[in-house]
Amino acid sequence: MQKTLFDKIWDQHVIVSKDDKDLLYIDLHLIHEVTSPQAFEGLRLKNRKLRRPDRTFATMDHNTPTVLEHRDFIEDPLSAEQLKSLADNCAEFGVTLFDMESEYNGIVHMIGPELGLSLPGKTIVCGDSHTATHGALGAIAFGIGTSEVEDVFATQCMWQTKPKNMGVKITGVLPDNVFAKDIILKLIAENGVSFGTGYAIEYYGDTIENLSVEERLSLCNMSIEGGAKFGLVKPDQKTLDYIADRKYTPKGEEFENFKESIKDLVTDDESLFDKIIKLDVTDLKPQVSYGTNPAMTVDIDQPFPEIKSVEDQTAYDYMDLKPGMKAEEIPIEFVFIGSCTNGRINDLRIAAEVMRDKKIAENISCVVVPGSMQVLQKAKEEGLLEIFEQAGCETRMPGCSYCLAMNEDRVTAGSHCASTSNRNFEGRQGERSRTHLMSPYLAAKTAIEGRISLE
Amino acid sequence: MNKLNIVQSKATVIFKDNIDTDILIPKNYLKSTKRTGFADALFAPWRYDEAGDPIPEFPLNQPENQNHKILIAGENFGCGSSREHAAWALQDFGIEVVIAGSYSPIFYMNYLNNLKLPLKLGRMEREALIEEDSMITVNLTEQTVTAGTLKFDFEIESVYREKLLKGQDGIEEILEYLDLIEKHEREYAK
Numbered sequence: 001m002q003k004t005l006f007d008k009i010w011d012q013h014v015i016v017s018k019d020d021k022d023l024l025y026i027d028l029h030l031i032h033e034v035t036s037p038q039a040f041e042g043l044r045l046k047n048r049k050l051r052r053p054d055r056t057f058a059t060m061d062h063n064t065p066t067v068l069e070h071r072d073f074i075e076d077p078l079s080a081e082q083l084k085s086l087a088d089n090c091a092e093f094g095v096t097l098f099d100m101e102s103e104y105n106g107i108v109h110m111i112g113p114e115l116g117l118s119l120p121g122k123t124i125v126c127g128d129s130h131t132a133t134h135g136a137l138g139a140i141a142f143g144i145g146t147s148e149v150e151d152v153f154a155t156q157c158m159w160q161t162k163p164k165n166m167g168v169k170i171t172g173v174l175p176d177n178v179f180a181k182d183i184i185l186k187l188i189a190e191n192g193v194s195f196g197t198g199y200a201i202e203y204y205g206d207t208i209e210n211l212s213v214e215e216r217l218s219l220c221n222m223s224i225e226g227g228a229k230f231g232l233v234k235p236d237q238k239t240l241d242y243i244a245d246r247k248y249t250p251k252g253e254e255f256e257n258f259k260e261s262i263k264d265l266v267t268d269d270e271s272l273f274d275k276i277i278k279l280d281v282t283d284l285k286p287q288v289s290y291g292t293n294p295a296m297t298v299d300i301d302q303p304f305p306e307i308k309s310v311e312d313q314t315a316y317d318y319m320d321l322k323p324g325m326k327a328e329e330i331p332i333e334f335v336f337i338g339s340c341t342n343g344r345i346n347d348l349r350i351a352a353e354v355m356r357d358k359k360i361a362e363n364i365s366c367v368v369v370p371g372s373m374q375v376l377q378k379a380k381e382e383g384l385l386e387i388f389e390q391a392g393c394e395t396r397m398p399g400c401s402y403c404l405a406m407n408e409d410r411v412t413a414g415s416h417c418a419s420t421s422n423r424n425f426e427g428r429q430g431e432r433s434r435t436h437l438m439s440p441y442l443a444a445k446t447a448i449e450g451r452i453s454l455e
Numbered sequence: 456m457n458k459l460n461i462v463q464s465k466a467t468v469i470f471k472d473n474i475d476t477d478i479l480i481p482k483n484y485l486k487s488t489k490r491t492g493f494a495d496a497l498f499a500p501w502r503y504d505e506a507g508d509p510i511p512e513f514p515l516n517q518p519e520n521q522n523h524k525i526l527i528a529g530e531n532f533g534c535g536s537s538r539e540h541a542a543w544a545l546q547d548f549g550i551e552v553v554i555a556g557s558y559s560p561i562f563y564m565n566y567l568n569n570l571k572l573p574l575k576l577g578r579m580e581r582e583a584l585i586e587e588d589s590m591i592t593v594n595l596t597e598q599t600v601t602a603g604t605l606k607f608d609f610e611i612e613s614v615y616r617e618k619l620l621k622g623q624d625g626i627e628e629i630l631e632y633l634d635l636i637e638k639h640e641r642e643y644a645k
């Protein structure tokens with residue numbers, strides 16, 4: 001029977017079906033310090049074991065200080081307690097933890113792919129809404145809540161209602177200096193913040209085939225900003241090259257067998273999608289968000305739209321901007337390059353290339369936070385950190401950092417921040433912070449020019 | 456676990472679309488390792504001023520809105536992060552039923568998993584309830600919402616309805632299939 005890529009993987013993992021939900025087997029469970037403590041507590045209260053510690057991996061990312069010296073003593077006692085309780089819980093239940101000392105530490109959605117834990121054909125969950133990131137490798141990966149984390153701890157399974165299938169077909173050659181980040185922002189700007197609700201999105205088309213695996217990760221990462229819990233791309237030769245020789249990827253003959261096992265992972269026919277959305281990127285411009293949800297996004301040279309709802313009015317008031325203004329008029333003071341959307345080595349390469357032998361503008365502070373220790377290491381070896389520092393940026397230790405400002409990294413109240421992260425909600429980067437989402441290329445340009453500009 | 460069937464209360468109204476989880480409970484309240492104690496955090500960015508004092512006009516702060524078990528909101532409720540703290544904060548505040556046009560899928564499951572009801576009603580129906588402004592009765596068995604002379608039917612997946620009615624612990628429900636899980640592990644997931 002013909003099936004979509006999503007349905008093929010899903011069906012292979014169904015243990016049993018009951019009415020409209022399926023009991024899914026979970027191959028990989030990634031956890032971090034914020035959404036796991038209550039689930040561990042639940043196990044303890046009921047005297048339950050963690051069923052498959054060998055399929056569970058933990059990292060510290062949301063609360064970790066990015067200033068090295070601050071790691072010895074974390075000032076916020078609550079952050080410190082969450083990190084400590086993760087370490088204690090992992091020790092008690094036998095879970096591998098990549099703590100701040102580990103060379104493999106990083107944002108949870110960075111380390112899964114990077115370590116060869118997230119692989120094509122797998123089911124992957126994490127108590128974090130950006131888990132769809134891992135779907136870029138051809139996997140079913142989705143964010144879950146803490147009750148579900150506890151279900152997976154205890155049983156390695158969870159109930160899920162199978163979503164419908166949406167095909168998002170991207171065609172055309174991306175213009176220079178336009179990236180996966182611009183594609184996903186454009187999709188959300190055109191179709192709204194809930195176009196994907198109830199669907200698993202498969203991104204396909206010639207543009208997707210030409211994207212690097214890292215770009216596909218950035219694309220799938222923001223599926224949730226379009227309302228979809230799942231986003232995926234079919235695995236191909238690039239995927240195989242990407243996963244080969246990573247720490248946990250099967251080796252030698254096992255890898256050959258693995259390759260064999262996934263060779264059928266494609267959507268057999270476009271007509272199998274319940275819905276198809278198309279985007280031609282031939283003339284796509286760099287995207288910038290001006291409001292307080294990711295759909296409030298415009299082309300870089302397009303004036304901000306009129307006010308059509310209370311929500312628009314609230315957003316303009318919050319951002320202190322007006323309809324008709326353009327991105328170049330936003331008084332940017334801060335630039336953040338990092339997060340699980342754009343904290344990969346390729347993102348840093350692009351940003352560094354823009355900044356090479358230049359200085360950031362006087363009105364700007366710019367912080368570069370690599371997504372993981374491995375990215376940090378590579379950026380150091382390639383001399384990227386040096387370029388950033390010479391340009392006047394600060395480079396930091398990995399973590400979520402300014403993406404959600406849960407550790408000590410905050411954008412000053414009222415400041416406008418050009419950010420490569422994924423959410424521009426009120427207060428996301430610190431109380432009364434004002435976020436403008438964009439690609440690493442444009443963020444780096446903005447740091448140099450002192451305003452959002454391609455000139 | 457508490458079963459849920461009939462909920463009777465007036466409703467607090469925050470009739471906005473895209474109420475995200477950063478608004479329902481901002482990250483500075485997420486650093487607990489417990490499941491309770493979040494009632495004061497609910498809607499904090501809209502509920503308190505910069506000094507941390509309650510803003511009198513905000514619905515949750517109005518005296519007549521205390522002890523309401525029902526919240527009426529707009530579309531795409533609970534979008535954003537997966538934090539179950541959003542569901543816990545609503546629960547702690549005493550909100551047992553949210554009536555919105557649609558939900559983010561992760562919030563929807565989180566609220567259900569705490570045996571609370573994310574109820575979907577169309578815009579016109581919600582506007583009528585707001586206009587009516589009287590005691591609302593949500594009846595899960597009959598799948599109806601009534602208030603004064605208004606009566607609306609609502610849809611919910613039958614399995615989730617059953618889960619709420621029975622007050623079932625998810626893990627026990629899964630462990631009924633332990634032998635099938637073990638079989639799958641032997642065959643596919645060694």
Ligand code: SF4
Nearest residue numbers: 130339340400403404
């Ligand atoms: S980088 Fe941002 S979006 Fe990604 S996991 Fe961390 S907080 Fe969430």
